[in-house]
Every structure is written in structure tokens, then in C-alpha cells.
Amino acid sequence: DAGVIQSPRHEVTEMGQEVTLRCKPISGHDYLFWYRQTMMRGLELLIYFNNNVPIDDSGMPEDRFSAKMPNASFSTLKIQPSEPRDSAVYFCASSLKAKLFFGSGTQLSVL
Amino acid sequence: AQSVTQLGSHVSVSEGALVLLRCNYSSSVPPYLFWYVQYPNQGLQLLLKYTSAATLVKGINGFEAEFKKSETSFHLTKPSAHMSDAAEYFCAVSDPRTDKLIFGTGTRLQVFP
Numbered sequence: 001d002a003g004v005i006q007s008p009r010h011e012v013t014e015m016g017q018e019v020t021l022r023c024k025p026i027s028g029h030d031y032l033f034w035y036r037q038t039m040m041r042g043l044e045l046l047i048y049f050n051n052n053v054p055i056d057d058s059g060m061p062e063d064r065f066s067a068k069m070p071n072a073s074f075s076t077l078k079i080q081p082s083e084p085r086d087s088a089v090y091f092c093a094s095s096l097k098a099k100l101f102f103g104s105g106t107q108l109s110v111l
Numbered sequence: 112a113q114s115v116t117q118l119g120s121h122v123s124v125s126e127g128a129l130v131l132l133r134c135n136y137s138s139s140v141p142p143y144l145f146w147y148v149q150y151p152n153q154g155l156q157l158l159l160k161y162t163s164a165a166t167l168v169k170g171i172n173g174f175e176a177e178f179k180k181s182e183t184s185f186h187l188t189k190p191s192a193h194m195s196d197a198a199e200y201f202c203a204v205s206d207p208r209t210d211k212l213i214f215g216t217g218t219r220l221q222v223f224p
Contacts, residue, residue, distance in 0.1 A: 004154075031209075033211070033212070035214075042214065042215075042216040042217055043155075043201065043214040043217070045212070045214075048210075048211055050210075056211065091155070093154075093155075095210040098143050098160065098162060098205060098210050100157065100210065100212060102147075102154030104154050105153075105154055
């Protein structure tokens, strides 16, 4: 298995633009997580899904953030409109039986 | 609610010395506990996990951790540090009823020759 695949690896955009981050979890995993990592706040859980259903989105910082999981093999995290303070590394992870595997992350820079 | 506290944001050791990274947890239910390692520009990689079996857990790269319920601790150790161990280490806790992980703030390990 190729592991958790995230795209793009790097994203540079201007304030106000829409940003979409993509994630392909490991086949057969039943949980999917979106985390954000910054120097100031460390690793924050934004939202997670179980069997494609959002379970807890209390970590989503604002209404500008939304996440979907239309099927077991794909999830998106969207920021609209983006702001400079959204600049961070966004990680997707999937798990089965409490063992999480992380993607390589998307480095987002909002200018 | 669950949380973890990692004591010391930076730890420096000499090559060959003992590595000790501290983690204390808080959980309202018997927890699962994890240590992850992150190398620069990479995602997190699982080192080891405790899931209510043996309290001394052995992981990859010679690391191990001991679950101590009385101290609510899950410290990570390695007898002899190697240069390649330099990375950021994260302790995490989860509720066994879900796979949701809550991470500590991380400890950056530096290894000097």
C-alpha cells in the first residue's frame, strides 16, 4: 500500500482565495483525521470521520473551514476564503484499530 | 476529556547517552497511549503504543515506554542515543472507544556527537 496520500505537497495562495486540500486514506481504514500543525499551537485535530461520516468537527477553527468525505477513498479540506493565519502544515491520517498512519502533509502558505 | 503534557520542549543528549522523554496524561477512561516521531518535512510515524496489555511497550528503533497508572505517565526511553534519533517526538492519548488521538506539544530531541 502506498500509505496516506495527500496533495498538493505545497500550496501558496493569496489571501481571499479558496484552497482545497486532498487526501486518499489507506484502503480498509475506517477512520480519517485532519490535523493542522503550527509552531504556536502544535498539532491540532480539526475534524475526523468514521466510515465516511463526520464524527467530531469541534476543532474546525471557523466556518471558513469545511471538510468532506464523499467515499471511503477520498477526503477534502477546504478553506474559503483563506487568510494568512491559516498558513500551516495540514496532515491527513487514517487508522484502523487505533493505529494511525499519517500522510506527508500539505504545506500551506497564504500571502 | 483527555490530554497529554510533555515536559520539556527540547532535550539534548550526547550520542550513546540515555534518552528520556517525559509524558503525563489525563483521561477519564482507561486510555490508549502512543509515541510518534516526526523527522523534518515528514509526517508522523508511530514508534509504539500501549493498549492495556503489557505495561512495558517496546517500539521501533530501540525505543520503549512504560505505562505507570499511579503516576499517569508514559515516558519514552532509549538506552543509547544515536545521531539518527534527532527528531521531534509526540506523545498522544486516545479513548479506546474511538481512534481519535490528542497530541502533546512535542519534544525536540537533539543528539550531539
